[in-house]
Amino acid sequence: MTDDLRTIAGYALREALRRRVLSVVVILTLGFLALYWLGVREAFDEVQSLGGVPDLEEETLVGATLIGLAMFVTLFLGVVLAVFLTLSAVRGDAERGLLQPLVVRPVGRTTLLLARFLAASAVCIAYVEIVLATAVVITGATGGWWPSDPVLVGMGLGAAVVIVVGISLLGSTVLSTTANGIAVFMVFGAGLAAGLLGQMGEALGSHTLSRIASIASWALPFEALYQSALHTLTADITGVAGVAVRLGPFGGAQEAGAALWPYALAYLLATGAIADLAFRRRDL
Secondary structure, eight states, rough: OOHHHHHHHHHHHHHHHSSHHHHHHHHHHHHHHHHHHHHHHHHHHHHHHHHOOTOOOOOHHHHHHHHHHHHHHHHHHHHHHHHHHHHTTTTHHTTOOOOOTTTSTTHHHHHHHHHHHHHHHHHHHHHHHHHHHHHHHHHHHOOOOOOOOOOHHHHHHHHHHHHHHHHHHHTTSSSSSHHHHHHHHHHHHHHHHHHHHHHHHHTTOOOOHHHHHHHHHSSSSSHHHHHHHHHHHTTTTTHHHHHHHOOOTTTTOOOOOOHHHHHHHHHHHHHHHHHHHHTTSOOO
């Protein structure tokens, strides 16, 4: 990392940490974790008060479902943070006259764009991993159920948010602040809809729905990464409980295979290259 890139990334990181939206996200997160703890406690208390159901591991079903729900909320809040850290990174700052003094030699536009990406990604990854780890600890300490591979689950969720950071930065090069925010949230919603279509297609045995969902998930790989993380969460669960939890909240668990991570990296590099080209062609 060059000195210019390190300096600008550090500046962007400090700017991101000072933004009021971060305080709002922290408050919302604390509220969610408090409600999550209450929900986990009540859910496991209810399970323990009921008699055992044949062929159903109640604690596994409840624990995996709750952590799956926590993953969805964590992804959503991480996306909110990613969008608000990047939605005005280029066009918004240019309209306010903040970029002109920075994009001069030897700094340049590419360095500025990459620094913004690195700073926003660092904040979002840290946020997602801390929130998910807290939810896992709450579930394990309260109900005694722990996922078999929480590190890989966290990696998938963190990578999904980084993809959204890249998409939002690309949008900031061509769209106004408001339009970019709306567009990114619509793209995120489309990814969730693809997951639901896949779930419906699997339940109905519809190859057409499953195919549409698969194409959409690869076109928006944050959804494929999220589904892969859900699959990792539920991969070791068998029987009736395994069938139930693999449906997943707001999108089913799907194994993407070994090609997902190289593809996600290539997607991110292509998104960055397009954003860099659009930024270079833009008049400030």
